[in-house]
Amino acid sequence: MATQRMLKFVSTSREMPEKRMPDLRARDFDEIYREFADAKAAEQSGRCSQCGVPYCQSHCPLHNNIPDWLRMTAEGRLEEAYAISQATNTFPEICGRICPQDRLCEGNCVIEQSGHGTVTIGAIEKYITDTAWERGWVKPGTPIAERTESVGIIGAGPGGLAAADMLRRQGVQVTVYDRYDRAGGLLTYGIPGFKLEKHVVMRRVAQLEEAGVQFVLNCNVGTDISFDAIRGQHDAVLIATGVYKARDLTGDGIGAGGIVPALAYLTASNKKSFGDEVEAHDNGHLDAAGKRVVVIGGGDTAMDCVRTAIRQGATSVKCLYRRDRANMPGSKRETQNAEEEGVEFVWLTAPKGFTGDEHVEGVIVQKMRLGPPDASGRQSPEVMEGADYVEPADLVITALGFEPEDLPTHWSAPDLSTTRWGTVKADFRTHATTIPGVYAVGDIVRGASLVVWAIRDGREAATAILDYLSAPAQVAAE
Incomplete structure (x- = not known):
């Protein structure tokens, strides 16, 4: 019976969940993809080839056991599918929404390589x-038994929260x-x-609080x-602080008003979504309403900015990127969504400077062409x-990426070694500094990277910390 429900990639076409129409979704900040119905999720899961070497996994x-939870979904065994999914992923519903599946699991699906269209893994995970x-x-x-040891986690983003969840399940006291x-970091x-x-993020934070994790916010x-x-x-x-320092942009007129970093802009917008009072948004400084908006950059953060500006009521939104579409680092799916919503991409362009005295009036744009490959290929x-x-x-x-803050100096911690890029040095297996x-995890070690x-x-760090807490030398020291 299980085999009959699977291997349907030849007879069943790939389908994504229905998307709301661009003119409707551009009016609000609700998610654009609708939920799969039970029958459609089972049908799309049944397209999995159950290959012997699952490249998606x-x-x-996280090496999620994707073929098994696809098979459980195809058979209608959803609670088992969830159990398999959450066994390797602390936040599967978040990864299902924001992971670049086209570059990870779905981009390496065997049936995609054979021309049948990938399984819609992310939508089914969600x-x-x-x-x-x-x-x-x-x-x-909630742990079965409490432990006396405590762990302090600096940073309430995905890395810190994932570690907090695993440590708390083992009875460790976590702050x-x-x-x-609010907790959640960039997720929030x-x-x-x-x-x-x-x-979606707040209910996970509430769950951690219910399990006994203590949060010290505004700290x-x-x-x-x-x-x-x-x-x-x-x-x-x-240490799970992430990287928040915006990369600098140079050029004449860079100090003019109206030139803002991406994270400040996105944070203000997200705070408004919570109903907060945000002076920089309310006075128009970080609000795109009625403005001609230019976003500089080609990554996922740039895509977030252009699509936010559309929703805020910008009169026009253009994205400048110095390479072409094929070499853009951001998600192709997000680029398509942005274009559907009215964003114009101006490929092979870069800013040289800015016009305007006290406030920006224009971007001096250089046209580019692609030359020989660089060190990255x-x-x-x-x-x-x-x-x-x-x-x-x-x-x-400006959405040109992020750099780490100088933690050893800011924290008066000269023994905390960093790399030449300013990221914290940590063992790639244990994450020990x-x-x-x-210990240190996430972007503060890797540089700006993915939530997953x-x-x-x-x-991984939670497992290493548990070993450290249980080591004989640590017990003797106590």
Whole structure:
């Protein structure tokens, strides 16, 4: 019976969940994809070839057991599908929404390679866990027995929360410190609601609180509390701060008003989605309404900015990227969604400077062409001399990526070693830093990366911390 329900990729076409029409979805910040119905989820799961070497699984950073939970879904055994899904992933409903499946699991699907169209893995993963929440299968990780050891986690993003969940399930006392007024990190304030509605994140935070995780919010380590004080209060510490420092943009006129970093813009928008008062948004500084908007960058953050600007009522939204569509680092799916909603992409362009005195009036744009490959293998953009022009703009959003803050200096922790890029040095297996009992995960180690990698790091670090807490030397020290 199981075999009859699977291997239907030849007779059944690939389908994504229905998308809301662009003119409707561009008016709000609700998610754009509708939920699969039971029958459609089972049908699409049944397209899986159940191949002997599942490349979808091996190319997933968490190595999720994708073929098995697809088979369970095809057979209508959803609670078992959820159990398999959550066994390797702390937040499957979040990964199902925001992972770049086209570059990971779905992009390596065997039937995709054979020309039949990939299984819609991400949408089914989202459906499984959303169903689990609706039916009460998702339980807080309340431990069977409590332990006396405590762990302090600095940063309430996906890496920190994943580690907190695993540690708490084992009875460890966990306290999470975060600079923002809500937990979740970029899941809360960096990713717009049309990709990840905020109640999805908040219910996970509430679940962790119910399990006994303590949150200390509005707490800037190095200012409100010292790093040494956190170390003194806990048996082990995990650094999961992420990277928030925007990369600098150079050029004439860069200091003009109306040129803003992507994270400040997205954070203000997301705070408004919570109903908060945000002065910089309310006074128009971080609001695109009625403005000609230019976003500089080609990654997923740039896609978040252009689609947010559309929803805020911008008169026009253009995205400048120095390479072409084929070499764009952002999700192709997100680029398509943005174009459907009215964003114009101006390929092979880069900013040279800005016009306007006190406030930006335009971007001086250089036209580019692709030259020989660089060290990464991608073709390097070269300036086309004499082809500059001015793109009118009332609001310019820079989305050029993020860099780590100088934690050793800010935290007065000279023993915390960093790389030449400023990221924290940590063992790639245990995530241990150069300070005994201190671990680090996610973007502060990797540089700006994916949420799914932060979740993997957090889970691995939790296992290493448990080993450290249980080591004879640690017990003797206590």
